[in-house]
Amino acid sequence: MEVAAPTVWEILRNAGFDPAPERASSTWADFLRSQADAILACDFFETVILSGARLYGFAVIERASRRIRILGATAHPTAAWVTQAARNLVMDLDDADCRQGS
Template identity: 45%
Template sequence: MEAIPDPQAEHIVAVDFLHVDTINLKRIYALVLLEHRSRRAHLLGVTANPTGEWTTQAARNVLMDTDTTNMKFLIGDRTGQFTDAFDTVFADAGLRVLKSPPQAPKANAHCERMIGTLRRELLDRTLILNEQHLRRTLTQYLEHYHRARPHRGLGQLSPSQAETGPPPPVDLASHRIHHRTILGGLINEYQIAN
């Protein structure tokens, strides 16, 4: 089934926290931003203490590396870490900040779904040691998420394939397949060997 493009999706980004309990029972947080149209996810940072100042700095950092030309709306929840200063950083970049209603996760459904994917495919299967380990693990997973993981909203293409077009069909009988493991074998990728 072909995905129907949402004409507003290219203008929307969403932000949310996810929490992870380490093997030492210490809770750490990761801040992620999702571009609705491309399904590209950005890891804004990992910390044990997500203050308003930390969140604001993470917003500044991501905007330095992100093209916001087509972005018009930022969806976030009403958590205390999304301060007025955080909102101002995005407003100064030309985005209108929309706060979701209290206790309404469906208002930020795309980002919540992506966090659910992170949990099901990665975090429920990995023991996290500390902030550095979580940062490295999420970074490696997001590389896979962008390069090879199919998305229903993108017609079963990865975000990278959605930008460049699907790969051409090949006769598998005349080509070798290359197997690549990600995150110690938690994820396997296959591609045509050159």
């Protein structure tokens, strides 16, 4: 059985529920600005050292402060290595009281 939207609205209104607020009042840019202190961006970079070996670095930039953190470098990045680097970052941010909430 399908129920028309006006019927649902009437039932809710009779039960004392107001309509939902407009959701289009906030833009994506507004959301990003309000969350800037919590946004981190990460990426890998590649470098060749003097011996000719190729290393992959893992870096994070804090959006609000634009502080760059090099989390480490390895010749063979694995999921376990990246996960541990991310855990270490979270612990460092927690120790520096950079994270909100919890």
